[in-house]
Amino acid sequence: MASPPLFVALDAVSAVLTLIVALFFARIWRLTGSALLLLFAVGFGLVGVGYFGVSVSQFDLAAPIGAWDALRIAGQLGGALVLLFAYVSHRVHGSPRPWTVLAWSAAGLSAIGALLFWAMPPFAQSPRLGEALPVLHGLMFLAYVACAVLALPGLLKQPTLDRALVPAAFLAWAATKYTWMVLDLLPQASTERLAPLVYCWRFLAIALLLAAIGLGGGSRRVQHAPP
Amino acid sequence: MPRRERWSIIIAVLEAIEEQWASHGEGARVTNVATTANMSYDRLMEYLEELERTGFVTAGRMPQLTDKGREFLRAARQWRDVLGRFGLD
Numbered sequence: 313m314a315s316p317p318l319f320v321a322l323d324a325v326s327a328v329l330t331l332i333v334a335l336f337f338a339r340i341w342r343l344t345g346s347a348l349l350l351l352f353a354v355g356f357g358l359v360g361v362g363y364f365g366v367s368v369s370q371f372d373l374a375a376p377i378g379a380w381d382a383l384r385i386a387g388q389l390g391g392a393l394v395l396l397f398a399y400v401s402h403r404v405h406g407s408p409r410p411w412t413v414l415a416w417s418a419a420g421l422s423a424i425g426a427l428l429f430w431a432m433p434p435f436a437q438s439p440r441l442g443e444a445l446p447v448l449h450g451l452m453f454l455a456y457v458a459c460a461v462l463a464l465p466g467l468l469k470q471p472t473l474d475r476a477l478v479p480a481a482f483l484a485w486a487a488t489k490y491t492w493m494v495l496d497l498l499p500q501a502s503t504e505r506l507a508p509l510v511y512c513w514r515f516l517a518i519a520l521l522l523a524a525i526g527l528g529g530g531s532r533r534v535q536h537a538p539p
Numbered sequence: 540m541p542r543r544e545r546w547s548i549i550i551a552v553l554e555a556i557e558e559q560w561a562s563h564g565e566g567a568r569v570t571n572v573a574t575t576a577n578m579s580y581d582r583l584m585e586y587l588e589e590l591e592r593t594g595f596v597t598a599g600r601m602p603q604l605t606d607k608g609r610e611f612l613r614a615a616r617q618w619r620d621v622l623g624r625f626g627l628d
Contacts, residue, residue, distance in 0.1 A: 336621075346544055346545050348544055349546075463626035464626060466625060466626030470623065474624055524621065524624045
């Protein structure tokens, strides 16, 4: 198994790269005032912040789950749900408001959840995060698969290679969560060989997202759209 | 069919104005802009008022893109490509 400092470094790099994607959406939101783009910025931002949580203890479920793990799980789950609800709000017929409210609620609850784990002593934490991990990873897996499906109309509308990047990225993120779920259920000895796979999927997803926002360019400074 | 987002409408209006001036010059009509941008006349007028206030189009019966509007449109086309990859166009 890789050394803990290596995992910490990989998590930090993941966090910075994911926050670049969040900043891209935040920048267009600032220029256009589009609420949907703000949700995407928040979703990717939460995922990025979640990566700052340390993954090391997750490879050993017998170890106590700390506040950093709570931050990671809250950020990852909150981010996945915000992205999912933002996509649904864009695709749904009729008013997008209920889905927008759900997205903001997911963002708020993930922040509150992380803060509670920081504020409460470990013995008061219920349910214990370690026991809930397989379910939480399963939820994130489903959310990312749904995001991939909801991003697919972009590719179907114009079937080019660059439009396959984002659905593929969400599928790679889903594969990350599926691998985590398998790791949660396996005995610890088996996890050591599978652990690097998590990071391979994750960096593939982030690389695909960065390629998707990088291929369009558009980094020039421009005037704001009307308020 | 997903609803049109705000950025998408702004781009559509600016592109329609550009297209109308390129095709018809002085003979361009606001009603044709509304048809090209696929929106009602009243809604188009609301957007035109905003775009005029921010200096993207000129005032008058048939607005024209300003340099600021052209620059915004050029950058906005690039964002639209990126957002299309996310299935948001």
